[in-house]
Amino acid sequence: MQLDQLQTALDISPFHRWLGLQAKQIHEDGIELCVPWREEMVSNPAIQSTHGGILASIIDLSGLFAIIACGGSVITTADLHVDYHKAATPGDLFVESKITKIGRRSSTANTRLFNGDRKLLASGRGLYLA
Numbered sequence: 577m578q579l580d581q582l583q584t585a586l587d588i589s590p591f592h593r594w595l596g597l598q599a600k601q602i603h604e605d606g607i608e609l610c611v612p613w614r615e616e617m618v619s620n621p622a623i624q625s626t627h628g629g630i631l632a633s634i635i636d637l638s639g640l641f642a643i644i645a646c647g648g649s650v651i652t653t654a655d656l657h658v659d660y661h662k663a664a665t666p667g668d669l670f671v672e673s674k675i676t677k678i679g680r681r682s683s684t685a686n687t688r689l690f691n692g693d694r695k696l697l698a699s700g701r702g703l704y705l706a
Contacts, residue, residue: 639685639702642673
């Protein structure tokens with residue numbers, strides 16, 4: 577898959593378009609995305625932190641699209657584990673998803689989500705059924 581094809585695939589979903597997902601790189605074992613910060617993502621106005629559900633969604637869909645971009649097949653997410661390391665305050669989010677395994681029936685990917693200073697905000701692992 578080429579970068580423009582990944583961007584087209586990301587743009588199909590209204591939720592992905594709302595997030596403003598930007599495909600940045602495709603590697604042989606994963607992808608990199610950027611997610612522009614937007615005020616509607618805030619769950620705690622006192623510190624302007626992004627809602628954990630938004631971060632989990634980004635981790636989930638990034639792992640899924642890493643598998644697809646690298647030739648795997650995905651129907652649905654079977655399991656998702658997310659660890660939150662630091663509050664995601666205003667600023668673009670940078671995502672790196674790496675494939676752990678592409679299988680006939682299931683695939684796994686590990687994802688890390690950073691702020692602009694490359695501080696780890698959240699990480700996760702997804703299991704996806706083919």
